[in-house]
Amino acid sequence: MSEANFSLNAQNxxxxxxGASRRLRRLEARIPAVIYGGEAAAQSISIELRELSKALENEAFYSHVLTISVDGKAQKVVLKALQRHPVKSMPIHADFLRVDATHKLTMRVPLHFTNQDIxxxxKKEGGEIAHMLNDVEVSCLPKDLPEFIEVDMANVALGTTLHLSDLVLPKGVEVxxxxxxxxxDQPVANVHTPKVAAAVEDTDAPAAPEPEAE
Structure with missing residues (x-):
């Protein structure tokens, strides 16, 4: 789990x-959100747009246990859903799930592909790397939630495909x-022959003999 700490201030x-949500965004520069899960009832809140937008710039925010203080009362949560404006891309609504330290979470975390340059x-076989997945759904206790899963591409040979079962997972984390x-067992990434090279090979192949005229 990352050592980063994310805290948000919210209001009931x-x-x-x-209509109320539109006024909230337009007049107060805040966005509507909800906190749900656990034994407590769902709670409708609002968060300052600027504060949330700044937090969303950090990739770790999406796969991290967060602290939301609602009128001074702190709660541990994770971001479960985020709606953005279809044109402006700004956040317009967020769903947060309460976290229980004794219960496993199911979250999507990003994949970080390393050593692609080597x-x-x-480097030795002239292939290209293709990514089939950019994130993966994991299950773990909140304390074990990883910021990302690393995919080491250093020793992946031409024609090889890495699958979910090939991922090296941190202790306590499952797919x-x-x-x-x-x-x-979905494919995650592979190293394949570039399309241009494949086309050249097809061109260089000997042509099939034409049938003789009768």
């Missing part, structure tokens, strides 16, 4: 509905979809 929100299949069987 009593007015709900599309990948055997690229739940793998429990569903081999068919769910």
């Amino acid at each position: 929100r009593t007015l709900e509905g599309k 990948c055997v299949g690229v 739940p979809v793998l429990a569903l069987g081999h068919d769910h």
Whole structure:
């Protein structure tokens, strides 16, 4: 788990509905959000747009246990859903899930591909790296939640595909979809022959003899 600490200040929100949410964004520069989960009831809140936008600039924010203080009362949560404006890309609503230290979380965390510049299949065999996944769903206790999963490409040869089962996971972290069987072991990345090179090889291949006229 990353040592980064993320804290947000929020206020209780009593007015709900599309009209109230629009006024909140336009007049107060705040966005509506909700905190749910655990034994407590769902709680409607609002967060200052500038504060949330700044936090969202850090990739770790999306896969980290956060602290939200609602009118001075702190709660541990994770970001479960974020809606953005379709044109401006600014956040317009957020869902936060309460965290229980004794219960496992299911979260998506980013994949970080390392050593791509020294990948055997690229440097020695002339291949190209392709990423099939950019993040992965993991299950773990809150204390074990990783900021990201590292995928080391150094020794990946041409024609090789890495799958979910090849990921080196931190202690206490699982990929739940793998429990569903081999068919769910998705490809993560591979090293393949560049399309241009493949096309040249096809061109250089000997042409098939034409049939003789009768």
